[in-house]
Amino acid sequence: MVVFWPLLVQLGWFLAGFLAVVLIGWLLVQPVLGRIVRRRNRNNPTLQAAVVLYFRLVVVLVGTLVGLAVAGYGEFLSDSALVISAVALAVGIAAREVIGSLVSGVALVLDPEFNVGDHIEWNDGEGTVQSIALRITRVETADGELVTIPNTILTAHEITRPYGRGNHRIVQKLGVGYGNDLDDVLHHLTDVAGETKGILADPSPTAYVDELGGDGVSIRVHYWITDPTRRDVFAIRSAYARAVKDRLEAEGIDVSPPAERELSGQIRLRDPSERD
Template identity: 40%
Template structure:
């Protein structure tokens, strides 16, 4: 008698959960979404990301982008599978209102969305554009912090994080002043004619050669680049390895301070390398007055 009662109760309950009722549809939708999404997150994503990291050890941009796009693909696939399992695909595809909303959305926002998506894909696949690069475009420059699905985040020289649409970067000329393995510093120094030119050149060369931050291959170069009205113009050339804006500025700042200190000790006065504006009043008097 008890077994008959259990079967009588279990029959409707099983039909309610596994049939075509609202509860059955909702159960199928939730279970399918959980299975597909969980399988994607636990099995598919780790396997794919392990392979991507192995092939792109020095390219965090590709790793981060693949991780993001793969997660989005898993979510979309889980939602689609859940809707199919719950029997809601016909409702969506057959609804005139749904089709109209989707068409309107694609028509209005499709161009911008596709533009940012394509821009992001171009940036991700560009081996010369990576997180950590110092870039400049237009009147803005800074270090790339992250490359997202829609925008790229850049830290400016004022230590501000700005979000730049990917389309802006792909449609403008991007300069990477510190993107190579070394960067050349090119500065000019003026030496008055009454000062010792050879001693000044020796100081400039010594401070460059003895600086561990300055490369010895190629060697630093000090040469006369021209003559001004009251001084000789010297050109200072040396190279910095693994350059960033900070390392370049710090290296030259330290070098300039050392050169200035040694020149002061040797009583050598360095001159200006650009025109100097003079100001004042000029009074004329007629002879005999």
Template identity: 40%
Template sequence: MDPVVLQTTVDGLLDTFAGYVTNVIGFVVGFLATYLIGRFVLVPLVRRVLQRRGFDRAVITLADSVVAAVVVVLAVSIGFMSAGFPRFLTAAATLGGAVALAVGFAAQDLVGNFVAGVFIIKDKPFDVGDWIEWNDNAGRVEDIDLRVSRVRTFDNERVTVPNGELANNAVTNPVAYDTLRQQFVFGIGYDDDIDRATDAILEEAEAIDGILDDPAPSVRVTELGDSAVGLTSRFWIDDPDRADFVRTRSAYVQAVKERFDAEGIDMPYVHRQLTGEVEVLEDVADRAVTADGGEGE
């Protein structure tokens, strides 16, 4: 081979190799510089901002993961640009948009529950340990995840509820405040003394430890039923845990029932009166036979 041609080939290979080395060095430098700045500056900065604004730990952890992923993608993009491939960013953005669109259509419910979980953790309509009611369901919250919340029912069953259902529907939190008002309707007979029954209901409420004196219990006539006069008792309980609420309510109703029995106050139940005629089947059959015999003659 001609020495000149050989020298030219060697020089070309060296130039190509030097170009590759330059590209690799550019990629490594761009990637490391971007990654280190993002990892040790951007991520801690986002974390401190969220902590100062009082966000929950789950939200901060989620933000750390998202920012870390963004930093890696950005570092790879800057690395390729530093290596002399400026079109990589455009291609990556196009591919990323297509992937995001496909994933969004395939997992829109999952993404919706995920976003709802973020808002539940941020807004705190309820906390772990709270007793909540939603869509004719009730239970105590055991865990709040980013996708689902786990609720233990009062029959000791676990219900896994998508966060979207809790975020998009009305949720009642009876233990959100320090006190809870309850009411119960006591029915008395029309011939009974309303004032006497009212005094008995209030005295029994004041004797129950779980019922507060302030606000004081109250009784109002609210119903004139078919067989009874309805007296609605409204009372407040402190630190409204469901177990205490059920026990207090049961003790109160039982005490009023026993007081009414002792004082001769009637608690009537609904009466139904049937009117009309009742015929015995034998009589009907006899008349039918008689009628047939008469026709035969």
């Protein structure tokens, strides 16, 4: 028993240091961190679980190092600093992409403008954010596909949020023939917008002559909807386009006239039996 006493004392000190760090981390720090993450991403349990998991791993690692130092192995750790540094460097090089994704994930978590439920556009596509983990973000596309994107891609390139931040302006274009009264056309377009459910009266809808094309006049219509989702935008655009088509056809206004071209030239026919 006397022989093992020093080892038991060291083990006791190790456990004391280890448990002190783990208990402080898990019982005091983790609840605060959990509340911050839940407040930041209420609808993302994936992220909440990931943050807690990684935090616990860090606490266990720190607790182990503190326990070894308290048990009297601090000199051993300092003597092995070169070996530990070499191992850390090798691991860092091998896992640089994963580590980069983790750092990018933390950046996305801390970004107040990036949340679950946002509709985003990036270089390779667009969709609605379903979950944000520390390494990857999952986005649902318009086709219902679930795309897994490394966080390094989202932090390295521009991300656009076309709507979902208060009132949103929608721009629609259409063409009419040159024979129509443009003032009358613009009046009908704004009048239909005012009658379409979901389109705001303030700011009021407006219509402009955008361009004089070779086949007709291009007109641009601006109107606003309130705090939309992607589905709202598509539904209101569709409802407005259908109402405009019905109104203009009822008024005898030519919408998107077919292209007409006048061709001139000569056609020469030759008998295949004749030789040049």
